[in-house]
Amino acid sequence: MRNKTTIIWIAILVVLASPVAFLILPFFLAMLMTLLMIIFAVMVTALALTLVLLISGVHTFSTSFSLLSVSLA
Numbered sequence: 001m002r003n004k005t006t007i008i009w010i011a012i013l014v015v016l017a018s019p020v021a022f023l024i025l026p027f028f029l030a031m032l033m034t035l036l037m038i039i040f041a042v043m044v045t046a047l048a049l050t051l052v053l054l055i056s057g058v059h060t061f062s063t064s065f066s067l068l069s070v071s072l073a
Contacts, residue, residue, distance in 0.1 A: 015021060 015024070
């Protein structure tokens with residue numbers, strides 16, 4: 001396990017040490033930022049959807065009791 005990690009780090013350092021790394025680095029940073037923004041957007045969407053569904057469920061539940069009293073009368 002330790003040997004594989006060392007090999008991976010050496011490969012990363014070789015790529016970053018080459019002059020091509022200056023051309024590749026902005027694209028990797030853009031990909032990383034895009035990935036982080038997508039993860040953040042999914043989390044915010046899940047939170048918003050949870051809150052909306054919770055509020056909608058409470059509203060529907062309370063409305064059903066008012067309609068139940070009208071229908072039983």
